Amino acid sequence: MTFPALRISAVVLALGAAPATAQDALLNTSYDIAREVFEALNPQFQAHWQETTGRTVTIDQSHGGTSRQARAILEGLPADVVTFNQETDIEVLVEGGLLGADWRDALPNGASPWYSLPAFLVRDGNPKNIQDWSDLARDDVEVIFPNPRTSGNARYTYLAAFAYGLEQNDGDEDAAEAFVKAIFDNVPVFDTGGRGATQTFAERNIGDVLVTFEAETGGIAAAYADAGLERVTPSVSLFAAFPVAVVTEVAERNGTVDLATAYLEWLYTPEAQRIVAQNFYRVANDDVAAEFADQLPEVRLVTVDEVFGGWDAIQENHFAEGARLDNVFVNQ
Amino acid sequence: MSTATLPHLPGQSGKGARILIGLAVGLTLVFIAAPLAFIFVRAFAQGWQVYAANILHPATVHAIWLTTLVAIIVVPVNVAFGIAAAWAVAKHRFPGRGILVTLIEIPFSISPIIAGICYLLLYGRQGILGPWLQANDIQVVFALPGIVLVTMFVTAPFVAREVLPLMQAQGTEQEQAAVTLGANGWQIFTRVTLPNIKWALLYGAVLCTARAVGEFGGVSVVSGNIRGQTNTLPLHVELLFNDLNAVGAFAAASTLTLIAVVALVVKTILEGRKDAGH
Amino acid sequence: MTTITTNTGAPFRAKRVLPGFTLSLGTTLLYMTFIVLIPVIALILKGAEIGPDRFWRIISSPRAVAAFQITLTAALMATVFNAVYGLLMAWVLVRYEFRGKRIVDALMDVPFALPTAVAGLSLTALFSANGWFGPVLEAMGVQVVYTIWGIALAMAFTSVPFVVRTVQPVLEDMDPALEQAALTLGARPWTIFTRVVFPAILPAWLAGCTTAFARSLGEFGAIVFIAGNLPFRTEIAALLAYIRLEEFDYNGAAAIALVLLAFALVLLVVSNLLQVWASRYREASR
Structure with a gap:
């Protein structure tokens, strides 16, 4: 029965997809909190594509923690492009043979059209007086951020806290780990994606501070204006590049390589960068960045290369099985 | 369920x-009717226009269409399976019958x-059949076939469990008579068996439809949650909820609730027929 | 709802085999094999791949143990509630006439027809601080949403029809003569219920409760909305399996799924045995 059933559904699928092949279609698989930014970007690109090629294009979106998304793509989710918030999750796809190892060279800026940083969102009036990473380790503070095994967002939080711990302890890695563990012990729930964590904090009223990308703290503070949630920027944070790439294997199969490349290149145009900046991201384009400088506070940013010696070293020392993340994320 | 009353025993009326009765009705109102009503209260919390805008959003419309499509594929297949299973088990004797039941x-x-x-472990790219599916360019999980297959799994018993007891209760005498009169298998089924079970069959199909339309957990594993592509209506409810669009989530939920209510009304009507047919 | 019971005690009567046996049994077996058996075997194979030591380590990890405990406790709470509420509903719907009875009877099927995610969404909103019941309960100091009470509530909602619809037909079929005889012998209503009615519906009632319990153990959609999903506090086993899957930890997901599968199969067998017992009881009391 399965085979006839499969065939029937394959036929139905083909029928359902038939009108879509008459025009261009693209599946963008993205990180969890990117909902609003692509909701704003995609119609603009559609207009741009119509103007330059005379063709219509539909862009489908999927959102979730980026590691979860990478897994779904490995399991067969037919994503033409990925717009992630972490290089390691694209590297997972490289290992799976879905795109070439040279994806960083395909686009400017190491293939990252915008960036952000882990920042805080606190309750009205900041009752627990949370100002910096050290406050997150206090016994009386409940911290919310997503699951570092599924969410790139949470891994940046882990790394930023670790970087702060290193600075405070003269580079002593074990002391930094103990500091990060104290923060992790204050987390009651690890949602699988950044938006889940936001829901926990804003809707379910759990926790004193939400740690997530600055882009999300800005957007959520605006969306929950009644609740009086306040943004707090720590003294130091981690430069979080948001890499994008064409999933070559899928795009070649779908015949969408040119469209996918054009889409990602368009993300670097001032038009797109302005929309991105409106969503509280920090952008690569200097002119646009200057325009929106007011809404983004000054912050000292350290990079993955400076502090940790690059992603390969991070993978080995922190995220691999039995490495430091396992020590702090115990029993989770 | 029939409402035929027994001859009145003392103690069946009075304080x-x-x-x-008060306790039963009160609890049911609080526990079952209120959640049902509350969906509509929330869906219309910001008025008709917001509601309509949410329902007519292309992603919601697509989710409604996809969910309908899944039900259109799954229900007839399960009806066929239910009849086959009931026919095999109720009208024949063979070893292992109890195990089959x-x-x-x-799946229940x-x-x-x-x-x-x-x-996922079977059809995923890294699953047992993954390499073969990949080589033949067949996409099962994170696409319609996966959603359909999981829904079939979850709803498989619905028709069978309605039809089977009835077929068993009716025995095989009528069919035996038809055989003696020279009827072939198809004639026996359409002329003798089907009229006897048609209401139970429809009833099972209605329950199966309601379940197929509402399936969430299983589908959420194999869907990939692509807006406007593989997002079924129940998943869309969750998606809108996570978009921080509560009214939209309740609006989408209200369409599902409406389907459920219609299914229940149809079911109640069918039940009358089913009991009358006994 | 009627439930399937094989009438194993019935004498062999079919003198002539009806046509379509090969076709119908073949279709059934093929469908069951492809839709149910092979996927379940895929899970079992994955479980076997893990090896007993690793398997044990996964399912005995504190978080997994906590999740199993929470799931079992909440399912037990829900089943106890449904045992009473379901019995009350079955009794009232069979024995009494009142206005709106048909509506109440139809409402009993709402949890079957309503998608569980929708039920979860609605229950969460209803029992949260800005819903209808949340403020009342909060004034009484009871927090339902994001606690184990919320999990039990969602489980109870989704599984109550199993009790009602299993007990109802048995009560309908009961011979009133038994009760009337007891009445003429001067028994009080409560005595009649405990001595005459209850023993007759006991097997069906237990079978219904077992099915409701099994359903509660596996419930997911309604619970993820209302539970808060805090590990060690309100995280259920099905969710933990889901999280493990998302973490790319297939072994973890498969091991937890297998434990739930084993629970489900045991309960299914228990429920079917109870139903065989119930159908014998019904035959005997006729």
Whole structure:
């Protein structure tokens, strides 16, 4: 029965997809909190594509923690492009043979059209007086951020806290780990994606501070204006590049390589960068960045290369099985 | 369920009865009717226009269409399976019959999440059949076939468990008579058996439809949640909820609730027919 | 709802085999094999791949143990509630006439027809601080949403029809003569219920409760909305399996799924045995 059933559904699928092949279609698989930014970007690109090629294009979106998304793509989710918030999750796809190892060279800026940083969102009036990473380790503070095994967002939080711990302890890695563990012990729930964590904090009223990308703290503070949630920027944070790439294997199969490349290149145009900046991201384009400088506070940013010696070293020392993340994320 | 009353025993009316009825009705209102009503209250919290805008959003419309499509594929297949299973089990005797009946009920007690995991382990790119599917360019999980297959798993027992007891109760005499009169298998089924079971069959189909439309956990494992592509209506409810669009989530939920209510009304009507047909 | 019971005690009567046996049994077996058996076997194979030591380590990890405990406790709470509420509903719907009875009877099927995610969404909103019941309960100091009470509530909602619809037909079929005889012998209503009615519906009632319990153990959609999903506090086993899957930890997901599968199969067998017992009881009391 399965085979006839499969065939029937394959036929139905083909029928359902038939009108879509008459025009261009693209599946963008993205990180969890990117909902609003692509909701704003995609119609603009559609207009741009119509103007330059005379063709219509539909862009489908999927959102979730980026590691979860990478897994779904490995399991067969037919994503033409990925717009992630972490290089390691694209590297997972490289290992799976879905795109070439040279994806960083395909686009400017190491293939990252915008960036952000882990920042805080606190309750009205900041009752627990949370100002910096050290406050997150206090016994009386409940911290919310997503699951570092599924969410790139949470891994940046882990790394930023670790970087702060290193600075405070003269580079002593074990002391930094103990500091990060104290923060992790204050987390009651690890949602699988950044938006889940936001829901926990804003809707379910759990926790004193939400740690997530600055882009999300800005957007959520605006969306929950009644609740009086306040943004707090720590003294130091981690430069979080948001890499994008064409999933070559899928795009070649779908015949969408040119469209996918054009889409990602368009993300670097001032038009797109302005929309991105409106969503509280920090952008690569200097002119646009200057325009929106007011809404983004000054912050000292350290990079993955400076502090940790690059992603390969991070993978080995922190995220691999039995490495430091396992020590702090115990029993989770 | 028929409402035929027994000859009145003392103690069936009076104070005790009134307390019990009051308790039952009160609990049902709080526990079952209120959640049902509340969906509509929330969906219309910001008025008709917001509601309409949410329902007519292309992603919501697509989710409604996809969910309908899944039901259109799954229900007839399960009706066919239900009839076949009931015919085999009720009209024939063979070793392992009891085991087969238990087997049919398995999907009922398995968490849909586990059904989803099973399908992912089998049809995923890294699953047992993954390489073969990949080589032949067949996409099962994160596409319509995966959603359909998991829904079939979850709803497999619905028709069979309605039709089977009825077929069993009716025995085989009528069909035996038809055989003696020279009828062939198809004639026996359409002229003798089907009229006897048609209301139970429809009833099973209605329950199966309601379940197929509402499946969440299993589908969420194999869907990939692509807006406007593989997002079924129940998943869309969750998606809108996570978009921080509560009214939209309740609006989408209200369409599902409406389907459920229609299914219940149809079911109640069918039940009358079914009982009358006994 | 009627439930399937094989009438194993019935004498062999079919003198002539009806046509379509090969076709119908073949279709059934093929469908069951492809839709149910092979996927379940895929899970079992994955479980076997893990090896007993690793398997044990996964399912005995504190978080997994906590999740199993929470799931079992909440399912037990829900089943106890449904045992009473379901019995009350079955009794009232069979024995009494009142206005709106048909509506109440139809409402009993709402949990079957309503998608569980929708039920979860609605229950969460209803029992949260800005819903209808949340403020009342909060004034009484009871927090339902994001606690184990919320999990039990969602489980109870989704599984109550199993009790009602299993007990109802048995009560309908009961011979009133038994009760009337007891009445003429001067028994009080409560005595009649405990001595005459209850023993007759006991097997069906237990079977219904077992099915409701099994359903509660596997429930997911309604619970993820209302539970808060805090590990060690309100995280259920099905969710933990789901999270493990998302973490790319297939072994973890498969091991937890297998434990739930084993629970489900045991309960299914228990429920079917109870139903065989119930159908014998019904035959005997006729």
